[in-house]
Amino acid sequence: MTDFDDWLRATFAETDGFTVLIVLVSIGEGRVDLLRSAHLHVIGDDIRWPDMAAYLDGSGTAWDAVVLFRAGREGLVADDVARDRLDQLVRALNGDRTLIRDGEFFNRDGLRLRLDDAEPQIPMFN
Incomplete structure (x- = not known):
């Protein structure tokens, strides 16, 4: 089980179906770049992270992370x-x-990430 699996099951139990907005991102060198986006109607809680990752890989782009947003409080839209x-x-x-x-x-890996503000780094001299 992954954090994604836990989130999906809990959100589906709360809504009995919802639409999710998906944004694939790349992460590197202090940057987060938007790559691709899509929406998906979630009508069950049986999809697990490996299946979702395979779906995201179908975008044809190399991605490092995904951000999911509910399309609305009303559930399915x-x-x-x-x-x-x-x-x-x-x-x-x-x-x-x-x-x-x-x-x-x-x-x-389906594990939660957190976006923190970047802090200036103090130069290190030897």
Whole structure:
């Protein structure tokens, strides 16, 4: 079991179905870059992390992490609503990566990640 599996089961139990907005990201050298996005209707809690990771790998891009956002408190939303909300989300994330904190952030192993503010590093001299 992974953190993703726990989150999915708990969220499905709360909603009995929901639409999730998915944003794949790359992480490196102090940067978080947005790669691809999609939405998915979750109508059961039987998908596990290996299946989800395989689905994400189907994007054809190398990714380091994924951020998941519920499309709305109402649970399942129509495709056109999900597309509009995903577009708004990606535009917002392009302007402010700290919004990732509002989502569920997982690494390639399905474990939770946390986005911290970068702190200046004190140079080390020998």
